[in-house]
Amino acid sequence: MPPPPPTDRLTFHEMELLDLDDMAELFADPLVMRHYDHPFSRDESRAWVEWGQRLYREHGHGLWLLRLRMSGELVGDCGLTPQEVDGETSIEVGYHVRSTLQGNGYATGAAEACRTYAASELGLRRLIAIIKPANAASQRVAEKIGLPLERATRDRHDNEVLVFSGDPSASNT
Numbered sequence: 163m164p165p166p167p168p169t170d171r172l173t174f175h176e177m178e179l180l181d182l183d184d185m186a187e188l189f190a191d192p193l194v195m196r197h198y199d200h201p202f203s204r205d206e207s208r209a210w211v212e213w214g215q216r217l218y219r220e221h222g223h224g225l226w227l228l229r230l231r232m233s234g235e236l237v238g239d240c241g242l243t244p245q246e247v248d249g250e251t252s253i254e255v256g257y258h259v260r261s262t263l264q265g266n267g268y269a270t271g272a273a274e275a276c277r278t279y280a281a282s283e284l285g286l287r288r289l290i291a292i293i294k295p296a297n298a299a300s301q302r303v304a305e306k307i308g309l310p311l312e313r314a315t316r317d318r319h320d321n322e323v324l325v326f327s328g329d330p331s332a333s334n335t
């Protein structure tokens with residue numbers, strides 16, 4: 163399946179190993195990775211790109227690369243991946259934005275496009291975001307695209323997480 167269509171400011175692309183330099187720079191940034199255990203090494207970023215490619219093959223969707231429509235500059239990634247929480251697999255919307263470009267509404271715009279895609283292309287009636295309690299910016303993005311807080315639980319590494327969820331086909335206005 164093709165990635166979501168462009169928004170007014172962003173384009174979506176399938177990740178390729180040719181993008182590894184860009185992705186490695188994104189995931190080596192301690193600010194982008196502040197809610198993860200550690201910034202990624204180049205090998206971990208390569209594994210991330212390969213995971214993305216596996217998801218495209220097996221599910222037709224995954225995390226897509228985001229670029230500025232005007233210049234082609236890398237913004238980050240955003241997309242739809244299967245995630246298991248409390249024994250149930252749901253599709254999660256996820257996003258990472260380069261620290262120099264945060265605060266411009268890019269994650270919200272991209273996540274909104276993925277919400278629309280989840281409803282119209284995948285026919286989903288449930289979309290989730292699994293977010294650490296301290297990650298207020300990510301929680302705000304989830305709420306803004308119509309995914310309110312559902313519950314607190316623990317992930318497979320026994321970390322406390324918050325599950326935000328909603329029906330992506332519901333009106334978000």
Ligand SMILES: CC(C)(COP(=O)(O)OP(=O)(O)OC[C@H]1O[C@@H](n2cnc3c(N)ncnc32)[C@H](O)[C@@H]1OP(=O)(O)O)[C@@H](O)C(=O)NCCC(=O)NCCS
Pocket residue numbers: 193194195196197256257258259260263264265266267268269270271292293294297298299300302303
């Ligand atoms: C989460 C993230 C993708 C948001 O990207 P972004 O492009 O800056 O997001 P937007 O500009 O679309 O919106 C951010 C919203 O969060 C708010 N926000 C930002 N920092 C915040 C904070 N510390 N506390 C509360 N709200 C915050 C912004 O004000 C904005 O809300 P508003 O429009 O109502 O003012 C970005 O911060 C990021 O890449 N973080 C690191 C990676 C990450 O944690 N990804 C999510 C994993 S679950």
